[in-house]
Amino acid sequence: MAKREVDIVVLSDIHLGTYGCHATELLQYLKSIKPKAVVLNGDIIDVWQFSKRYWPATHMMVVKHLIGLIAKDVPVYYIPGNHDEMLRRFKGFRLGSLKITNKLSLKIDNARVWIFHGDVFDVVMQHSRWLAKLGAIGYDSLILINRMVNWVSLKMGRGKISLSKKVKNSVKGAVKFINSFEDTVCDIAAENSYDYVICGHIHHPEIKGVDTKHGHVTYMNSGDWIENLTALEYRDTKWSIYNYNEDPVAKTIDINKKKAGKETAKDMMASLMLEMNMKPDIAKGMVQQDDDDIDDMGGVNEAIEAA
Numbered sequence: 084m085a086k087r088e089v090d091i092v093v094l095s096d097i098h099l100g101t102y103g104c105h106a107t108e109l110l111q112y113l114k115s116i117k118p119k120a121v122v123l124n125g126d127i128i129d130v131w132q133f134s135k136r137y138w139p140a141t142h143m144m145v146v147k148h149l150i151g152l153i154a155k156d157v158p159v160y161y162i163p164g165n166h167d168e169m170l171r172r173f174k175g176f177r178l179g180s181l182k183i184t185n186k187l188s189l190k191i192d193n194a195r196v197w198i199f200h201g202d203v204f205d206v207v208m209q210h211s212r213w214l215a216k217l218g219a220i221g222y223d224s225l226i227l228i229n230r231m232v233n234w235v236s237l238k239m240g241r242g243k244i245s246l247s248k249k250v251k252n253s254v255k256g257a258v259k260f261i262n263s264f265e266d267t268v269c270d271i272a273a274e275n276s277y278d279y280v281i282c283g284h285i286h287h288p289e290i291k292g293v294d295t296k297h298g299h300v301t302y303m304n305s306g307d308w309i310e311n312l313t314a315l316e317y318r319d320t321k322w323s324i325y326n327y328n329e330d331p332v333a334k335t336i337d338i339n340k341k342k343a344g345k346e347t348a349k350d351m352m353a354s355l356m357l358e359m360n361m362k363p364d365i366a367k368g369m370v371q372q373d374d375d376d377i378d379d380m381g382g383v384n385e386a387i388e389a390a
Contacts, residue, residue, distance in 0.1 A: 084336075086117040091191075091317035092325075095124035095200065095283025096307035098166065099142045100133045103309040106141035108327050111336040112314070113148050121152060122187065124283045124305060125164020125200030132166075141338065153181045160187055164200035164284060192320050194278040201268065201284035265293070265302055273297035279322070281305065281315060288313040288324050 098104045153159050161183045163170040176183045186199040264285055272280035274297040281303045288306030292299060303322060306313030312327035327333060 084115075084332075087115060087332075089116050089118045089316050089318050091120045091122065091315075092116065092118040093122045093124055093198065093281055093303075093305045093315035093317075094127075094308070095164070095305045096126040096286055096309065097145070098126055098129040098132075098307070098309055099145060100129045100138060101309075102137065104129075104142065105308050105312055105327075106139065106145050107338050108312055108333075109308050110141060110144055110148060110338050111333040112312075112325070112327055112330070113145070114336050114338075115330070115333040118152070118157060120158045121149070121160070122198055122281075123149070123159065123161045124198060124281065125162055125202070126166040126283065126307075127161070127164075129166045130169055144338070153179050156180045158182075160184060162186060162198065162200055165202035168202075191317065195276060196279040196281065197272050197275070197277040198281040201264065201282035265289070265304075266295075269293040269300045269302050270295045270297065272302075273300040279303060283307070286310060288326075290315075290322060290324055 094109075097106075097109060099106065149159060157180060159181045161170065161181065162185060163183070170183055171185060173183045174185050186197065189196045189198070264282075268280055268282055273293075273295040277300060279301045283305050285304065286307040286309060287304055288311050289302065289304045291302055293302050301322075303315055305315040306324070314325045316323050316325050
């Protein structure tokens, strides 16, 4: 099967290591595309709820696939979010085509694009971290219950439902928070002369134009792989929201879980190192940088330039 070519893919809020993560569906999507650059915009691995007792083979297969892209010199930019914030201390770290940074500032087809996770504008995250972590546990529990409800619903011949979406849509405070988040992000982006701003964090995929007191800006959110199963794609000079549920091609891709399940953690790590061609002198390929912005996309696309 010929893979669909995409210039840039933005993924966020995958939450590997949690029961709610749709790793199989994400793998099917990743195997259906050939990206020229990948932006991992936060909450890729859920460190908050990580447990050795729950790390399915498909979750490791996602990590393996991403490392495979790095091994092929596909630029991969990792922007940590609140659930994987421990990686922020490695800002500026490089390994091959991988770079960890807190935000990206790009110029694409003469348009300035600002990419960051978005938790910095979350009031709860900034002032009540314990409440945010408690909420994350409750959210994961709701997703787990939702999966059981959907299993029963499908057995009865009914469609799937999203309990968390129903809760969000019925609670005025949740809707108000999303609107406030988007308005704040857009206002700051426009003030800094950006044409586009891309976030994750709130699990709400969106592309919309916003008029602010500083000018017009296009707001985009890549959504998540817990409920929405979405990503942002830049292709043929246009941004769009990818939705797995609307992709019949990706759904046909077979994921060999049995083969992956036979590998021990030690075997998996050995194969990862082999994929990356890791050698004793691998440290030579590691570079430490102090800047936040990417100043070179490495020729991913002629239309992409440093900001």
